[in-house]
Amino acid sequence: MSPRIACILVADFPLAAALRQRPELRDRPLVLIESAAGRRDPAGLANLECRLVSAHARAMGVRTGMTVARARAAAAGLAVMNRSPAAEASAAEALVDVALSFSPLVEAGADGEVYLDLGGLERLHRRLRANPHRGGASTAGTDDSSLPTEMQDIETIETGLAQEALERVARLGMEAAVGIASSKEVALLAARCGGARAIAAGREEEFLNWLPLDLLRLDGGGGGRDGAELEQTLARWGIRRLGELARLDIRAVGSRLGARAVELMRIARGECRTPLIARRAAENFAEAVELEWGVDSLEAMGFVMRPMIERAVERLELRGMAAGEIALALELDGRRRDLRRVALPAPTNEARTLLALILLNLEAAPPAAAVAAIRITVAPRAPRAAQTDMFAPPCPTPERLHVTLARLAALCGPDRVGTLMPRNSHLPDVVELGPFAPRPAVAPAGRGANGTTALADRDTAKSPVAGGATVAQVAVRAVRPPHQIEVLRTRGGALEFVRGADFGGRVVSCAGPWRIAAAQSHVDDNDSGHRKTPGTARDYYDVALEDGGVYRLLCDQRSGEWYVDGIYD
């Protein structure tokens, strides 16, 4: 069986990468310049050369090499952007992500080219059969009935796959063309024809025959000056199509035009089969943007980062992943860098939540200077999947729960959401926050055949403390932070009166004191490992005041200050 290679091609890749970051310029003529100062030097900008010109600008008369001033005179409303290697790298990674969403064997080619091995993946992508209502799809053969049924089926799947690839690239903000053939070269030529095109195995020659010679890109496709000469020579010979080139004598052409011409002839004959060299899948999803002007407000950064996060989330979704952790790298004015990590309580792909968490982080510790470039790197995590029990009480589905936790963390702060547990300490108010990950509920083993017995038993389950009687456990309502008060004593030393801001009253009953002393110790800290805690000694009292409430008071033996740290409620 012949290999099947797909090529995803984005034409004018630097322009496409720029438009991916500024989609609002898609309908305007656009040129790219290359300048270290970028647009920050308006005086020098007019004299810079246009390096890359969009099709829209080209139609208006703008050409590569023109100065910006001339280009602006030729095309009204011309947009000028500085070429951004960071944006191109992000776009290239996004293209690889699209390819990896179809096949594990992917090779990143030249700018805007990605090859993927589709051999043996027909069954996997069977659901992507070609949809006649989708546009842009075509196959090399015109008479499909001549192919065996199995081949027709594969061709339909491949065409559908090419259509799907186009749509996925479009979701990432670029326009691409897809070609599928038995070799990388033919697949690239098919992609250069535009749209989605699958060349059936054994029909490469038929497809190549009619292709114009221009598609080999002799002048700009790496051929350089030799390529231009070669193109002129072939034009003088009257060769316009690949089929005509293929029919020449290969030895004669080689002796006259050199190795490059021989290579082109092999491509034209469909004999060139460069192997696909797969690369490892990216483990991080990075989106970068270089700003033309430094940004020093949080709101403006939010505007810049929102589309970046949305693009990263799209890439994650293509790969079936969720965002697990975010690394934020900020290039600040003055050649300084600000690196920070934003932890997520749970993997999520909700862009709004991710943005909120990043902004919370920035708000807590603003950058020291204006931000000139932003790089957001998202570490992927596999979304947790679990099967719920039909007979167990309902629990939040893991995905919904993770998204909800992330949104709650964005709303209240990451350190305000989770499972609050008492820490192993004698002090009653020492608590620690852990991640909220409830175990799935398990239906009791004693359930009946219809499963209803378990629910009935649980529903009538008695509390271990209440026991269905008129007794419950009294709970303490913590006062955080402890509220400082003043305590008046009788001559005998008993507590008589308590007063503080918004609080006070005569002591009606009192129990205590109970002294709790904690020596200096080392405590595990999540952020900085071990840390030293000072020793403490406190006297605790349970005091009923005349208002009817019972309060837990403490007297710090070190300072002699009194606090109320809980209410029996």
Place this chain on the structure above:
Amino acid sequence: MAASPIALIETVARLPAAAPIRTLTDRQIAEFSGVFRGRELTRKDRRLSSGIAALDAILDGGIVRGRVSEIVGRPGFGRTSLAASFVAIATRRGEVAAWIDSAGGFDPRSIAAAGADLSRILWVGADAAVHARDSVESPSAEFAPARAIASPRASVKPVLLAAEMILGAGGFGLVVIDLAFDIGGHARTLTLSAALRLARAAERSGAGVIVLSERRMCGTFAALSLVLGRIRPFFSRMAPGAPALFDGMRVEAYVARNKLGGSGQAAVWRALVDSTASASTSPASAPTPAFSATPISASVS
């Protein structure tokens, strides 16, 4: 005219076990009992018990799921203890509960002592108006994690948003919204439009929603308003001259409003510091101490 199947099933169910059944075969009885049981389960499953018999009796089994129930009372009147009882029952059933804490009053030790499974309780510190770590002067600064300081700017908006997020996620059996303020704190007021949003979210999710507050806030959108009355604390001594101990308190509840019937009823129960020691003792309205000790209630220590 033939009786409806449900009426027939209920008639059969009310028959004593030994009563002769002439009109139905054994097979029909088995089928009907299964249907009856399923219906009964469905009805029961819409209620969440508190585990306190006196209260469940006046609430017809507990609070209604999918509705908002508010527990109203001053600090120290037993709101938290009652909410902890509901949470304990829900988590012991295997359900997941959420506690939205607007004043940082959630104390995991006492909630766990009430029988709740802390690993099944999502705690949300929704006092997001101001985030601050404890001041260095605070005696617990070196031990406690990040805590919030109640602020005059604190609003109920984050609490409501958090509640809507949790209810929208689905799968939670109980959501406790603690709007009560503590010493030095500031009252949070739930507007009627917010209460309406909360009631709708509760209805969509089917979760029981308990609002703890100082006063009734939800108006007509609360299916149940339970007002807790003045408490009576118990103190005791093991022996004359021995140190005094705080045993617990007597809690009185009054159903100010119940859309499903039962308004105006009252219940009394005891909330004890060590309820396991006295769970087997007979309930009494008198402030009997948890163990044989001399009550010193209402005496100055």
